[in-house]
Amino acid sequence: MTSHPRDTPQFYLTAPSPCPYLPGQEERKVFTHLVGRRARDLNEILTQGGFRRSQTIAYRPACETCRACISVRVVVADFLASTSQRRILQRNVDLVGTPEPNRPSSEQYTLFRRYLDARHGDGGMIDMTVLDYAMMIEDSHVDTHLVVYRRRGPDTAINGRGTGAPVALCLTDVLSDGLSMVYSFYDPAEASRSLGTYMILDHVRRAEALGLPYLYLGYWVGGSRKMDYKARFKPQERLYGPGWQRVE
The missing domain is CATH 3.40.630 (Aminopeptidase)
Structure with missing residues (x-):
């Protein structure tokens, strides 16, 4: 059985859902948890890599057919x-x-x-x-x-x-x-x-x-008025x- 250190982030992928920005598109997100003593350092690394934070979750788009979401x-x-x-x-x-x-x-x-x-x-x-x-x-x-x-x-x-x-x-x-x-x-x-x-x-x-x-x-999402x-x-x-x- 493969084990992971407790502080090693694990990443997950959401199921497809309607995109809130571009009609006709579906969105998926990859996410991980920001908890524990390494949360601050992990948030730094992930934000610099294009992730966003929501509560104790860091996420970024992982859509299969679209790359319109650009970190700014x-x-x-x-x-x-x-x-x-x-x-x-x-x-x-x-x-x-x-x-x-x-x-x-x-x-x-x-x-x-x-x-x-x-x-x-x-x-x-x-x-x-x-x-x-x-x-x-x-x-x-x-x-x-x-x-x-x-x-x-x-x-x-x-x-x-x-x-x-x-x-x-x-x-x-x-x-x-x-x-x-x-x-x-x-x-x-x-x-x-x-x-x-x-x-x-x-x-x-x-x-x-x-x-x-x-x-x-x-x-920033090109083509989205929002x-x-x-x-x-x-x-x-x-x-x-x-x-x-x-x-x-």
Whole structure:
């Protein structure tokens, strides 16, 4: 009988299911568990190899007939915001993002539900309960935290924190070579702020302040309107067969 050391990752393949990004396609994923004392190091290696994290699972597409999902990371030191992106930063100058422990709250879940109902009513996450949300936020064996965005208040200049209910949140992993935006959501009533783009721009600044070279954005899918926005943050690197390739 073949045995494996307890810390050796085992990889598994999901059954085919309908692709959420490209009509008529089926997706499969290869995945492994991120648990135990090596979880952080394994998450680093796998993220750099094109995997994404969801709770204690690291996964990447393994589709039989399609290679449209491409891992993307922003080159932080060389990034220059476009004119429209600078306008978005200015539009949200009244917000402040504060790193907080990855602890769920009813306030967060209320915002999360509003976001799903307004933006992803037909998505796979629509049935997530309070417990499901709590697991998504806190079930982690890696270095992760929340960045919570609130409006600036009278004491923000002193304590660096916003006030009132959250306007947006991002669950963010910290890697040795960058930040990885695991999942983000925002108040759908504030759509004019372009908060999804704003959080990416803010995370570029956070990575730069930490001296980290990359911001990992997950998968860009050519031909998918849902994923087009990721191509707007350049220069970036995309992971193809030979390795990471720079795109200006």
